[in-house]
Amino acid sequence: MQIDFTLSRNAFGRLVLTDAAGVAHEGVVPVRAFPIGAPDDGLALVSTEGHELAWLDRLDVLPADMRALVKEELAAREFMPEVARIAGVTTYATPSTWTVETNRGTADFVLKGEEDIRRLGPQTLLITDSHGIHFLIRDLGQLDKPSRKILDRFL
Template structure:
């Protein structure tokens, strides 16, 4: 598949997009339309004003070098650790502190209330801590028995 833009990283580390018409947009950012359900599909490249200047249907359809730039930009922009195990909670009443294992390392966070646990699908949860950091539970069924037991008390 051919794309109708060129994407490079300048010496200052910023993405530079040049359209087929020759219009240059410096400092573009990649933004996922569906960060949890379809993280590789529907990527907008937006300028510094937040205006969309290019659309990517699927990252895998891009040339390898361009796809790598887009993935690199997305990983530097987003921070959503994925919880693999709930080790402990300080209380079953909120607010409480959760100790968890994630794909980004072990951490603790404060859950303000049960309303900060949102069900995205039947098996996917998004948990927000007191500082607004989002933690993802991609598949509740994949959690160990101990983690599920703790989670059940809050759902």
């Protein structure tokens, strides 16, 4: 795949895509096509107006320096802790406050309703808290038995 653009950061830390014609697009945002199922496959670089400026089949087609910039940008805008264990819930009726252990530490959040737990696949769940933050359970089979028992009460 031919890369006909460059990526850099401006003085304000915003991502800048300079296309083959030499036009600089400031404030470019990388958007994953499949952020959970295939995070490194299918990535668009989008302008502040929402127009796709470039499409990448895979993130690894970029040179190392540009790939690092894209990964930094993604890390800054994507916040989706992965749940390793459910420590407890205040009640089995909603709304309820959940205490979970994630890859980013312990967190408490409010689950407004059972509909805020969505299945993304046979073993993958996405839980949205009352503030719109998404918590990912990548593999139900990896959770301990008490955590699965709590989840079963809500599914």
